Amino acid sequence: MRYLLVLTLILLLLAGCATGPRYETTGVATDLVPSEVSASTQDYQGSQVIWGGMIVATRNLADYTELEVLAYPLENNQRPAASRTPQGRFLVRAPGYLEEVSYAPGRRVTVTGTLGEKVQGQVGEAPYTYPLVHARDTHLWPLESRSTDSGSNTRFSIGVGVIFR
Template sequence: MPAALVGVLGLVGCATGPQFDTQDTLSMLTPSRVAMSDEGATGEQVVWGGMIVNTRNLEEATQLEILAYPLDRRQRPRTERTPQGRFMVRVPGYLESVDYSPGRLLTVTGTLERTVTGQVGETPYRYPVLGAEDHYLWPREDEPGTTRPRFNIGIGVILSN
């Protein structure tokens, strides 16, 4: 019995990813719905994620432009799915733009503050602005230590000349 408990605890200790409390969030509210809606979603709690498009360090916060994607059960953006619009997120303090570079995946929980008008290329665009309460920068797929744990059972035979 103690060995089984140690095994279970070992597996739990290997779990990676964000541990956001999603109980009070609106999962059906997407950035594109908020941007197109005239109804105010200000004050709503959401968990959104996607791919970083741009990072801009401001005096007291870092502003990230994110291309949103649906989230999987671990709250990782599913980039193989259809994008759900763009949003801006303001994270208090300084985030290193080399780490938070375009192409990186980010999941954020926070409160919708407002909608602002900006541009995507030459096209005007309405961005929902999310005040971050917590965020998780997903490791790059090619970074060491980001592969999933593997369990092998068998007999290994190594032959050499």
């Protein structure tokens, strides 16, 4: 019985360390970036991608939700690294309805899907060619807590006892 309790606690601890999805990259064009696809005359339709970034806009339409995303390189856990140089913009079409309050500008998202046709649009007053991803899966990353302590976003603590401040 005690062994089962310890094993359960270890599994719960490990599950708490999970940080997000880990999409399979077999058959995925991991070297493609949105700015390259946007500027290229080559046809990338049908390519499988895993892209991520910061949501710029969300539009709910009749049959799908469209996200405009400012792309960033992905970290090892496939979270967009917003501290790095942006890689262009792309559009995501996710079937059904995604809540605009949840998928709000500034939120990070990672998307897997198939590249479709390019879509002509604008960024401000400038014309822009967006690569379009027909989403198979989207992962909305949790909001980051704004910590003023040592500048690190990671805080980890295990202990038993009482702390007086």
